[in-house]
Amino acid sequence: xxVLIAGGGVGGLTLALMLHARGIKSVVFEQATEIRELGVGxxxxxxxxxxxxxxxxxxxxxxxxxxxxxxxxxxxxxQEIWRELRGTDxxxxxxxxxxxxxxxxxxxxxxxxxxxxxxAVRTGQRLAGFIQDEGGVTAHFTDSRYGTGSLTVRGEVxxxxxxxxxxxxxxxxxxxxxxxxQGVVLWRGATEWPQFLSGRSMYIGGGMGAKLALYPIAPGSxxxxxxxxxxxxxxxxxxxxxxxxxxxxxxxxxMEEVIPYARRFSVPGVDVEAIVRxxxxxxxxxxxxxxxxxxxxxxxxxLLGDAAHPMYPVGSNGAAQAILDARCLADNLKSAEHPMxxxxxxxxxxxxxxxxxxRLNRTGGPERVIDxxxxxxxxxxxxxxxxxxxxxREAIVKGYAxxxxxxxxxxxxx
Numbered sequence: 001x002x003v004l005i006a007g008g009g010v011g012g013l014t015l016a017l018m019l020h021a022r023g024i025k026s027v028v029f030e031q032a033t034e035i036r037e038l039g040v041g042x043x044x045x046x047x048x049x050x051x052x053x054x055x056x057x058x059x060x061x062x063x064x065x066x067x068x069x070x071x072x073x074x075x076x077x078x079q080e081i082w083r084e085l086r087g088t089d090x091x092x093x094x095x096x097x098x099x100x101x102x103x104x105x106x107x108x109x110x111x112x113x114x115x116x117x118x119x120a121v122r123t124g125q126r127l128a129g130f131i132q133d134e135g136g137v138t139a140h141f142t143d144s145r146y147g148t149g150s151l152t153v154r155g156e157v158x159x160x161x162x163x164x165x166x167x168x169x170x171x172x173x174x175x176x177x178x179x180x181x182q183g184v185v186l187w188r189g190a191t192e193w194p195q196f197l198s199g200r201s202m203y204i205g206g207g208m209g210a211k212l213a214l215y216p217i218a219p220g221s222x223x224x225x226x227x228x229x230x231x232x233x234x235x236x237x238x239x240x241x242x243x244x245x246x247x248x249x250x251x252x253x254x255m256e257e258v259i260p261y262a263r264r265f266s267v268p269g270v271d272v273e274a275i276v277r278x279x280x281x282x283x284x285x286x287x288x289x290x291x292x293x294x295x296x297x298x299x300x301x302x303l304l305g306d307a308a309h310p311m312y313p314v315g316s317n318g319a320a321q322a323i324l325d326a327r328c329l330a331d332n333l334k335s336a337e338h339p340m341x342x343x344x345x346x347x348x349x350x351x352x353x354x355x356x357x358x359r360l361n362r363t364g365g366p367e368r369v370i371d372x373x374x375x376x377x378x379x380x381x382x383x384x385x386x387x388x389x390x391x392x393r394e395a396i397v398k399g400y401a402x403x404x405x406x407x408x409x410x411x412x413x414x
Contacts, residue, residue, distance in 0.1 A: 009306075013105065014323050018051075031123075041229025077266050082393055141153070158301045186284070187258040207374050216229070255276070305322030311361045
C-alpha cells in the first residue's frame with residue numbers, strides 16, 4: 001500500500017512517520033518550496049508528546065523546546081485566577097512542550113527524511129485535484145511556485161493534510177465558503193527576554209475579546225534568558241459587516257498596530273509593551289475556524305488536521321489533535337482489511353472528538369474561566385473565590401482537559 005499525503009505540516013509529516021513504523025509506504029507532497037521554520041510558538045500537550053516519544057523524538061525535542069512547568073490564568077489586570085502544574089511536573093509520564101512551531105515541524109521533517117529517505121517529501125507541489133476508482137486514487141499536483149507543469153501520482157489512499165484552505169475539503173464541500181471569523185485578529189512574535197518565574201512558566205491573560213499569551217519556547221543565549229513567545233488577540237471588527245483579513249502564518253504585522261493593544265495587559269514581573277517593542281518582527285492573522293463536518297472520508301480520500309477540524313488556538317490543542325489524528329489513521333490502515341474500512345473507522349473515532357473541541361474552543365476552551373471571572377468582576381477583585389469558587393473554576397479547566405483527552409489518567413494509561 002502507498003499512502004499519498006498532501007501537506008507537509010505537523011500532521012502530514014507525523015502521519016508519514018506513523019505509517020513507516022507500521023510498515024506502510026507513504027509520500028508527502030508539500031506546496032512550500034522548502035520546509036522552513038515559519039510561525040512562532042505553540043504548546044504541545046502530553047497526550048501528543050506521548051505519540052512523538054513513541055517515534056523516538058523526545059530527546060531532540062528536549063534540545064529545542066521548553067518543558068512547560070506551570071500555567072497561570074490571569075485577568076487583564078494581572079490578578080491570578082487559576083494556577084496549575086503541567087506535564088511531568090504535574091505527574092504526567094510525558095512533558096508538555098512550549099516550542100517554536102517551525103522547529104517542531106523541522107524536527108519531524110528531519111526524522112521523516114532520515115527514516116524514509118530524501119524522496120519521501122516532495123516540496124513545491126500543490127494538490128490540484130484527484131480522481132478515484134475501485135483500485136486506488138490518482139492525485140494531480142501543480143508547481144506551487146510558477147503554476148506550470150504537473151505531477152500525477154497513483155496510490156491506494158490520499159490523505160489531505162493541506163490546512164484550513166484544503167483543496168480536498170473544497171472538492172467535497174464546494175459551497176462551504178470562507179472560514180468562520182468572529183472579528184478577532186491575532187498578533188504573534190518571539191524575542192529573547194529575561195526569564196520570568198520558573199523560566200518554564202506560561203501566562204494566559206484576558207478573555208476572548210482581548211487575550212494575551214506569554215511563554216518561553218526555547219533556551220536563550222544565557223542561562224537567565226529565554227526565547228519568549230507572545231500572542232495578543234483582540235476583537236477589532238464586527239464580523240457581520242467586515243470580512244476577515246488574509247490569513248497566513250507568514251503575513252508580517254505592523255508594530256504600530258499591536259503596541260496600543262499590548263498596553264491593555266498587566267503581567268506580574270513582565271513589561272508587555274517592552275517585550276513587544278523588542279521583537280524584530282511579528283505576524284498577524286485572523287482567528288478563524290470552520291464548522292465541524294458531517295464526514296471526512298469519501299472512498300479512498302480523507303482529511304486530517306486543520307483540513308478536517310481547524311479550531312481556534314486556545315487550549316493548546318491544534319497541533320496535538322493533528323498528531324492524534326495521525327496515530328489513529330495509521331493504526332486503522334494497519335489493522336483494517338480494506339483501506340476504505342480504515343478511513344471510515346478513523347472518521348468514526350476522531351470526528352466526534354474534534355468536533356467537540358472546535359465547539360469548546362469557540363467559547364474559550366479552558367481559558368473560558370478568565371471570561372467568567374472578568375464578566376463577574378470587570379474591574380478586578382480582592383479574592384477570586386468570592387467571584388467564582390475554586391470548584392467552579394476547576395470544573396471549567398478540568399472539564400475541557402477530559403473532553404480533549406489529556407487528563408493525567410488518560411495520558412498515563414498504557
